[in-house]
Amino acid sequence: MSNLVLHRIRIVLAIALGIPFIMIGVEHFLRPAPFDAIVPAYLGFPRFWTLASGITEVLLGIGIMLPPCRRLAALCLAVFLMCVYPANLNMWLNDIPFNGHVLSHKAHLLRLFIQLLLICLALWLADWRKGSTRKAAVITNED
Numbered sequence: 001m002s003n004l005v006l007h008r009i010r011i012v013l014a015i016a017l018g019i020p021f022i023m024i025g026v027e028h029f030l031r032p033a034p035f036d037a038i039v040p041a042y043l044g045f046p047r048f049w050t051l052a053s054g055i056t057e058v059l060l061g062i063g064i065m066l067p068p069c070r071r072l073a074a075l076c077l078a079v080f081l082m083c084v085y086p087a088n089l090n091m092w093l094n095d096i097p098f099n100g101h102v103l104s105h106k107a108h109l110l111r112l113f114i115q116l117l118l119i120c121l122a123l124w125l126a127d128w129r130k131g132s133t134r135k136a137a138v139i140t141n142e143d
Helices: 003-030 033-038 046-065 067-093 105-126 128-142
Strands: none
Touching: 003 046, 003 067, 003 105, 033 046, 033 067, 046 067, 067 105, 105 128
């Protein structure tokens, strides 16, 4: 696949990922109660975490759609997705309903798979392997 085709795919996927993250982030402010309910008790202050994650989702959603910010935003998004998974796990282990529905075991497995897929997609959008290759090349040239 040519670099131009990959570049265009990255643009489309960044927009396709950014828009839902912005929408879900805004939802944290419009209807925070379902998000508050899944915050693990050990974190305390559920509303704080709901609003903090909401603004983070909005900012990262915007960031991955903007080419100058995409790499950093996508790397941060991958880390963010790992950091918020404990809320999903809390919902799973404690059968906490979300929007009035308790998800089945299969639905939680699907949600985990999607989370992993989103992390991989964010890393691909960040082109993270390219950065590590450049670093390795610089180190080997100095020897």
